[in-house]
Amino acid sequence: MLFAYRSTGAGLSRVITENPSLAEPTLAFDLPADAVWVDLYRPLSGQVAAVGGLGIHVPTLSEMEEIEISSRLYHEDGADYLTVVLPGRDPDGHVIAGPVTFVLQPSRLITVRHHLPRAFETYPLRAGQGPAGCATPDRIFLGLMAEIVGSLADSLEEAGRVLDEAGRRVFSGHAANRPDLLQKTLEEVGLQGERLSRVRTATTTLDRALNHFAAARDGQGLKALVKAELRDLAALAVHADFLAARVGLAVDATLGMIHLAQNATVRIVSVVAVLFLPPTLVASAYGMNFATMPGLDRGWGYPAVLGLMLASALGTYLFFKWKHWL
Template structure:
């Protein structure tokens, strides 16, 4: 899918929907081209503008030299941010920003929400959307804001889990809570990776502008974004510690519930030990056992077994083990 936008007061205006039969109407006018799971014809349309569209394999390269580089006046920056696949599965996937003086091209194979909300908010972002550089920084600002929202959501989920675990949660609720905490921990890992790659991309963008010797009026915006990323990284670390605490608390409650069950079984077993001992004694085949020849011998043994069990139960109650 290909979406193209032109700068139009007060924000961005979308060009006509692209199709395989008409892949590039007026792409030369576009200030931002967003490629989402692009078809070969759509990639070819962008490459006709003199830009190389990286493949998913290229974008997934982990070497920093492949993710951040400048070639023939074009900056290529690849970051990893959370989003959803077409099946609705949350993943952390690569997004490439190809920045030239004329336009910005983004290439992605999953759907971060920031790319959906940004076109309508472009004019209200701090950098604005008058140039490709400002659109890039506006997108980063939108991504950072989305990551902040995700962190707040994780915090709310952990609050709910803590209240449930420390309350009167049953075994099934504890099991569900443990799974929920695990999912939030996985999301925090994706957010942390996104913050790290965004910080690298912004630092690279700032350095390339400084190397060109241009008066960098965007530097205050970059510094503000870097401060936001640093603050979110601290918040992410705090929530990660809360995840560990929630896991420990949940496992502790599960252990307490299991201990209660084991304690009940132990008490039941102990109640039957004295009667079993008595029955074993009267089951021995000795010749001189006078009770065996008396009519009251059998009832006496039964009463003795019941009395021993009752005495054991009373002792446990007195010790407050029950």
């Protein structure tokens, strides 16, 4: 898919273009000359060719996934290529962390992505409301960066709320005797750990991209905006690290509660087994098939043995209580 936007001064307006259909993926077309932002989402070959006509090399997904910094931040043919890793949803709706490439020309911003970060859906609706504005490609880039930072902050707040609820559930004792609830809590906390790792990866790559942008655009009056976004990213990184520590605490606490519940069950079973051990010993002694055994020909023999078994069990129970093992 291809989305093209022009700047109206107060915001962004989507340009009506003919996108190649899935039935004709190689259909060529011309981009509007006044399109200041071109957003490529899982581009087809015809869309890649249209952007290539502007002198832009549209990187493939494998090129975007290169780990080396030199492959993610570079200048080529008058354009800056900045690739970051952002959380978003794939076409199947699963949350992933995928690469997004920003290509900055003097007159145009091109973005290439293969998943759906939320900021790309919300930013066009409020592009002119931020301090950066949307008059130039550089300002659209900074505005989009600010929207991404805001989206990451929302994700951290949501993770914090889930961890708060998990902490209340574990430490209040409501889940102490509910293994299913403890397992659910452990799964929820683990998912938040995955979310935090995606956010932390995003903040690291965004910090590098913004520093590269600041060095390439030195002297264009954007330093204050870049510094503000770098400070926001630093704050997000600290918050993400704090929440990661909370995830570790929540996992340890949940596992501790699970172990305590298991220990309580094992202790009860052990005590029951020990209580029945002396009566079993008495019953085993009187169950032996010797020809001569005391009490076999007495009328009080059977109740006496039953009383002895009961007394041995009671004595064991009182001993355990005296030792505070129960």
